[in-house]
Amino acid sequence: MPKLTIDGKEYEVPAGTSVIKACHENGIDIPHYCYHPGLSPEGNCRLCLVEIEKMPKLAPSCTTVAGEGMIVRTNTDKVKKARADVMEFLLVDHPIDCPICDQVGECKLQDYYMEHDRRPSHVPLEQKILKPKRVQFSDKVIYDAERCILCTRCVRFCREVPGTNELGMFNRGAVSLIGLNEGRQLANDYSMNVVDVCPVGALTSASFRFQKRVYFLKTTPSVCNGCSRGCNINLDWDNEKLFRYRPRPNLEVNDYWMCDAGRLSCASQQAEGRLLRPKARMAGELKQQPWGRILDRVAEALRSAGDGKLAVLLSARATTEENYAWRSLIQSRFPKAFVAFTPADFYAEGKGDDILITADKSPNQAAGDALGLRSGSSLEQIVQAMESGQIATLVVLDDDYASSRNPNNRLADRFRAALAKVAEVVAVTPHESETTRLASVIVPKAAFTETTGTFINVDRRVQRIARSVPPPGEALEGLDIVSRLAHLLGTETASGNAAATFARMTASDAAFRGLTWEGLGEQGALLAS
């Protein structure tokens, strides 16, 4: 572990650490463009230059490895001048079209200009080099060569993360630009990360561009629910509307990235098919009902079915807390009821890759094991019981067992037919589905982006999600729904508060022992083995 001195203070860092990393990890800001902690350093922007004793020239801190006894100065006049010069060079031919640029507010050119340069421009707009302004790299990513500062982060991302190498730097000198290699499309499963790594407004997302000024956005940390990897994300939202997902760094899970499918699920998550109001079938017809009436009806259906005629299908799409609260309610009031959890392969799709994407497209399969929900009945047993007329009340969370579109849903036809034999089918879910269409009570639930709780990922990491925008219409968070029902059924086994529910879980369930809600923090924690 080499010790080095930065601005007069000594620090010890692991061998092989770059000087810039040593600085950043110790709270010393070094401006940078081409350096990205998740990519190999290339040292081309020259903004991160620092003074290192015994080195004849300023050294790029991103490509210089911290050495024993190194004496680094990050704030000398020489360093400041070099930074100002680099900023000036970068802006000489920059189009400065901030008024129509999506990057405004999160643009490193703007930020660093204010911090390190602040000099007037020397080159009038009409003398700047003109380059292509709108190059379609794919239907997802658009490139503006004039704004590009040629840091090659995007090139290195494609080379190093998906390994697909679609992008390259073309031409020489001042007319250089980034382009697609011959015959290529920017078509990898992670392509939109180039928009995030781009420090300026050169790469923009086709779906987000011109939608919103980013400085109006509020950000809530969450976890993608596109697959069981559980990539950490930020939800960016304003005025009750979600605008985008962005990957949130977590070196234990997703590094700095997320897949395009996960990212683009933002739109579908909130848009079509959301269930807005509670409804119940009256004389064969679905009618909107106030929450009080609906919950009374569900409570009555549970009570009247009692132990033997009640079945509950818990879900890998629901939070751990919601599943736990249902389990507690059933255990305390209806210990003999049928309880099953989403079959392990229900959301399996293809193979996944060895980067992030997993085959399991549900976010919380691991909760089934952690909460011991697989030891009860199986879906098949419940369908059998339904077919034999044994079930009077069925509660189904999230999963669309009635749909035959999912090839893993082998029981779809039987499930659909058997629903006819169940007196009360209660569907608790955010989205319309085949199942909700056949249900007798529809309980509209908040989507994960509107919910606080945890998901447990494929590596058994428990990760918090938090509510960003409020749920649309009258929908309620899943945990809220169970706890209201529990109250009506005369038990206080559930609380509507995710943190409190989590605390109960850590006390009652061995898998969660030692964890705390606070302790999960923004990076999550592993289940006890």
Added chain:
Amino acid sequence: MEKVITRNWGKPGSATIDGAIANGGYKAAEKAVKELDSKTIIETVKASGLRGRGGAGFPTGLKWSFVPQDTGKPIYLCVNADESEPGTFKDRFIMENDPHMLVEGVIIASKALNCHHAFIYIRGEFFQQTKIVKQAVKEAYAKGFLGKGIFGSDYELKVTVHNGFGAYICGEETGLINSLEGKKGQPRIKPPFPAVSGLYNCPTVVNNVESLCAVPWIINNGADAYKKTGTEKSPGTKLFSVSGHVNRPGVYEIPLGLPLTTFINDPAWAGGIWKGRKLKACIPGGSSVPVLTAPQCEGVNLDYESLAAAGTMLGSGGMIVMDETTDMVHMLKILAHFYAHESCGQCTPCRTGTHWAYEVMSRIDAGEGRMEDLDLLIRIADGMAGQTICVLADALAMPIKSFVPKFRAEFEAKIKRKAA
């Protein structure tokens, strides 16, 4: 002075292998392969004081000694024959007149480095020279001087001749390596230096054509004999390619330490300024190095130390001589254009600085400059110098920082003429 590099030039058949052998060629290579071990060769070259002739002047033997021999990876030698710097055309003459001297140098250097595959990277525009070198290599293979078991030993050496595609930056050693690997020719960040991680991430030495051509003579005659010519710190001979306003432009081998004015004026060398005019300025070592005014040329010797003391560099020995009629503003504009055109574009200060400097120079040259432009040029040069991955940025910064102050009156006159 005994000629080292040019000793066979002009002799009949010297570009053929039989001619080369008749001239004493390949003796040193045979000796190195059969009798000398790696260490002895390196020590001899070190002792000769030979310094790299590609521009940087780094001691050749020392460079070879940096190559780690225990990595288990192959070791490569790359011959830098990319010669593209304005004013420099000496390697081209070597390849045309005595290609076998280069092949022989490659054999000896390879033996010293334990290298079994050497690459000769020739500037793309050198069609003719490439043909000549390829022919020489072919002849050497045919004679058993290259390939398996050369000179009857168990030493094997392959030589591949490779062309560039017309980029000056591929002469920078790591740009050359990238280009050889089939990548875009742009320099790599150092460290790691090529000696440790070069071609295909293996230990690699990049040497200039002329540097390697001095080696056979040193092996034949010994380090002490080499040091008899030249100065103490700049031993040996050096090729200078002189162009511009002289009576005898061309390539000359001189003893290092020769007075600059002697070189320019002596009928044996450049033969004086043409048309009886007066000297105005001289760029002694290739277009990248600071310019000297006529008075500054007095008392300066052509060796590394003396030129450094005069605030310039020996560089590649590409001397450009300018007479009193030369338009220094136009000259600097042409240089700026060259570097702006050749910048690989990866470093911010070089990509933008070279282009911006060219724009400013263009308007001054067109009579549309402003007085502030002169300070601006210096500021641009300051922002470029020493701040980039390779020294191409410095290669324009140095001319700017010498042309502008040294010929300021001329720049001002051009600016004022428009105003008037």
